[in-house]
Amino acid sequence: MFTLFRWAVRLTTAMIVLGVGLAVLAWYFATRSLPDYNATTAVAGIAAPVEIVRDNANVPHIFGASDDDVFFGLGYAHAQDRLWQMTMLRRTVQGRLSELYGSRTLGIDSVLRRYDLYTAATASVAAQDARTLAALNAYAAGVNAWLDEVNTGALGRGAPEMWLFNHPIAPWQPADSIAILKLMALQLTSSLENEVLRARVSLVINQDRLRDILPDDPGSGVAALPSFAALVPGVAPNQPGTRMAHDPLMPVPQRAFAGASNAWAANATRSATGSTLLANDPHLGLTAPSIWFLARLDLADGGVIGGTIPGVPVVLTGRSANLGWGLTTANVDDQDVFLEEVNPANPAEYRGLDGWENFRTRDAIITVKDAPAVTIRLRWTQNGPVMPGDQFDLGTITPPGHVTAIGWTALSPADTSMSAAMALMRARNVDQAIAAGQLHVAPAQNITLADRNRVAMQTIGAxxxxxxxxxxxxxxxxxxxxxxxxxxxxxxxxDNPRFVNPAGGIVGNTNNKMIDRPFPRHVSFDWGDTQRVIRWRRLMQAREVHTRDSFIEAQLDSVSFTARTLLTFMGADLWFTGDAAPDGTPERRRQIALELLAAWNGEMNEHLPEPLIYAAWARAFQARVIRDELGPLAAEFTHLDPVFLERIFRDIDGASIWCDVIQSAPVETCADIARQALDEALIWITETQGKAVEAVRWGNAHEAMHDHPVLGTTPILGWIVNIRQSTSGGDNTLMRGRTRGTGPAPFQNVHAAGYRGVYDFADPDSSVFISATGQSGHPLSRYYDNLGELWRRGEYIPMSLDPDLARAAAVGITTLVPVESAE
Structure with a gap:
């Protein structure tokens, strides 16, 4: 027995030693890819030394003798810190994920191959102006210089993920940067899905009810349209959707997450500082690391600093010494779904304007890891690429004998958006910035501008x-x-909307409807916000003049105008009513909840229970009123639509009929449904939070989910690479934290402001910015999440163009010298 025990101890000890040894070995190889920020390296491709000074937040300040050398330095810095992210973005837009991930990503690759964005990007290289083309080439050379250093120095394959998904990295090309910009356009549009959903819903309810569930934003409406069934006969209602299961690697957003943002600016008449102010916080899906990378470029036309995207050599949102710019999604209707009739006698032809025409076709081979390669036939009509019916639910609205083609401005093979971004960095005033926007094609954006004296907002994009x-x-x-x-x-x-130095002194956009023009100059029928703009307007009008701090306060504002409005309707017949009830009963839980909400000011604070009670109640109410009318389509409405619910409660055009449950004999009122929904919400809170209603916290449910797109779901590794934060805000607050909307944790924060910046042109170096995670994409770097806690608390770091401040507390200075100088 003793011998058996002794051998068991030996085996256990050996296994522990082996496990520790393997962990140490994995740690060693993973840390090999951590860059040394204090290094002098000889590289080919620069004419003079380049200096990359990383300040105490690891923000690189890049100095060189020429603009091309500075862009080289940016490419080098991006690759040092975000090589894995850059290669993944490139693989995604190329439709080559399956080479790494196998059949899991075959559907994603198929979508991207059919859009053929990379081919359009390659063609667009020739459309760039000379300075932009030189910058793209210099940037690519900088990325490739780091790749050479990784290969020659055995620097852990460049990123720890490369050990798990090892595959050769092709040299960076100018087309790669343009393609990533096109990929961002894909993430910021939902016109296709809006069209499909509207068609599907119109097949199951009448036009009056369609205007309820998919309402136009307040303002002058559109003339009544015929139903989809009248336009396109032969499509059956309630066909099962064919959407792929959500995958964090899928760049095409679900309808509820197709871009958002806030930006506003005040001119000198509305600023206490005597000059202009500008604030911007673009919203994208949360990831670890963030899509944003803070950087400063010392260009010949002056320094620029702000948010960049790894792989793209421009400051997309930021400032120079004399000009600030911020971006918000413009919601331009830049996509259309075309139903193309296929020749029944010849499937290689479709009906054109003057008879049958041949599809333009090309075969594409998708290499799949651990499986045979897959060949797909790509087809185009004159209207755009053909998408199969199993994508985007297109099969549910396609009549027999037809296929769907997608028209989209981002498919242009002469896309000069990169040149527009380069010209914007060189602009010195509002007029020059507006002129630069003429070259922009996609994604359509509202650009908010402030120079030393004036402010403006311009819609850019085709x-x-x-x-x-x-x-x-x-x-x-x-x-x-x-x-x-x-x-x-x-x-x-x-014809693009433009507002320059308005009489009120303030411009801004929260993705709200900003112009009311008749079709076809309408810009869009589907805007991104009807709620945040109301709160923003009140905050802007509450002060005669603003400061940097008041702009920060507005950026971090978590009061929900939506909650204040809807609660007055939902609780109208419930406030301060009901008989006394013992603790633990549904009646008592309801009374406690109503007492809390009655005293609440609508602040979606992470430490309070009221935001969770309200959010769960409103969610349950909407689900109850749409379930019987829409059937399976109810699952498409994952988020609260405040305009829809207000129409119901105000009985606009008879909208209160939604509250009556069709399948029941009694006629239910909205008060009945509100009471039932509240009880349902309180049961859900008790079951999922495990606490009394008054003891729950919104922040526990509204946790920011900065997940690693690849390793985030992997046991143990997920704990290392994912970042979790309790957060305030919600779907409809200025401090926006868009909730997941589905699954067992529907209120998780998955889409928010990954970048915030506030620029003060009375004292530009007092400007501030922050990103949601950290500068490094390496999970073992101390800069992987160094900015995350500041972001969560609503704090910022200095945004200075002063080189002495950057050097004063630098965490490292990388010096790149020409190979000729080093010899």
Missing amino acids: MPIRDAAHQSQGRYPSFGYLPQNRWQGIFPYE
Whole structure:
């Protein structure tokens, strides 16, 4: 027995020693890819030494003798800290994820190959101006210099993920940077999904109810349209959707997450500082690391500093010494779904304007890890690439004998958006910045501007011209062979909305409806916000003049105008009513909840229970009123629509009919549904939070989910690479934290401001910014999440162009010298 025990001890000890040894070995190889920020390296591709000074937050300040050398330095710095992220972005847009991940990502690759964005990016290289092309080449050379250093110095394959998904890294090309910009356009549009959903819903409810569930934003409405069934006969209602299961690697956003942002600016008349102010916080899906990388470039036209995206050699949101710019999604309707009739006698042809025409075709081979390669046939019509019916639920709205083609401005093979971004960094005032936007194609954005004296907002991006006789005005899929449904070109840049130095002294955008023009100059029927803008307007008007701190206060504001409004309706017949009830009963839980909400000011504070009670109640109410009318389609409405619910409670155009449950004999009122929904919400809170209603915290449910897109779901590794933070805010607050909307944890914060910046041109070096995680993409780096806690607390770091401040507490200075100088 003793011998057996002794051998058991020996085996256990050996296993522990082996496990520790393997862990130490894995740690060693993983840490090999941590860059040395204090190094002097000889590289080819620069004319003079380049200095990369990393300040105490690890923000690189890049100095060189020429702009090309500075862009080289940016490429080198991006690759040092975010090589894995850059290569993943490139693989995604190329449709080459399956080479690493096997069949899991085959559907994603298929979508990207059919869009063929990378081919369009490659063609667009020749469309760039000379300075932009030189910058793209210099940036690519900088990335490749770091790749050479990784290979020659055996630096852990460049990133720890490379040990798990080892595959050769191709040299960086100028087309790669343009392609990533096109990939961002894909993440910021939802026009396709809006069209499909509107068509599907119109097949199961009448037009009056369609205006309820998919309402136009307040303002002048659109003339009534025929139903989708009247335009496109032969499509059956309630066909099961064919959407792929959500994958964090999928760049095409779900409808509820197709871009958002806030930006506003005040001129000198509305600023206490005597000059202008600008604030911007663009919203994207939360990831670890963040998509944003803070950087400063010392260019010949002056320094610029702000948020960059690894792989793209421009400061997309930021400032120079004399100009600040911020971006918000413009919601331009820049996509259309065309129903193309296939020749029944020859499937290689489709109906064109003058008869049958041949599809343009090309075969694409998708290499799949551990499986045979897959060949797909790519097809195009004159309207755009053909998408199969098993993507985006397109099969549910496609009549027999037809296929769907997608028209989209980002498919342009002469896309000069990169040149526009380069010109914007060189602009010195509002007028020059607006002129730079003329070159921008996609994604469509509202750019908020502030120079030393003036402010402005300009919509940049191509706006398709539709015929005034278009059958659906671009709101439904329509037949592509009818000339009135086809695009008639692109509107002149002068037609894009523009607001320069308005009389009120303030411009801003929260993705709200900003202009009311009749179709076809309407810009869009589907805007991104009806709620945050109301709170923003009140905060801007509450002060005669603003300061940097008041702009920060507005950026971090977590009061929900939506909650204040809807609670007055939902609780109208419930406040301070009901008989006394013993503790633990549903009646008592309801009374406690109502007492809390009655005294609440609508602040979605992470430490309070009221935001969770409200959010769960409103969610349960909406689910109850749409379930019986929409059937399976109810699952598409994952988030609260405040305009829809207000229409119901105010009984606009008879909308209160939604509260009556069709399948029941009694006629339910909205008060009945509100009471039932509250009880349902309180049961859900008790079951999921495990606490009394008054003891729950919004922040526990509204946790920010900065997940690693690849390793985030892996046991043990997920604990290392994911970042979790309790957060305030919600779907409709200025401090926006878009909730997941589905699953067992529907209120997790998954889409928020990964970057915040506030620029003060009275004292530019007092400007501040922050990103949501950290500068490094290496999970073992202390800079992987060094900015995350500051972001969570609503704090910022200095945004200075002063080189002495950057050097004063630098964590490292990397010096790149030309190979010729080192010899």
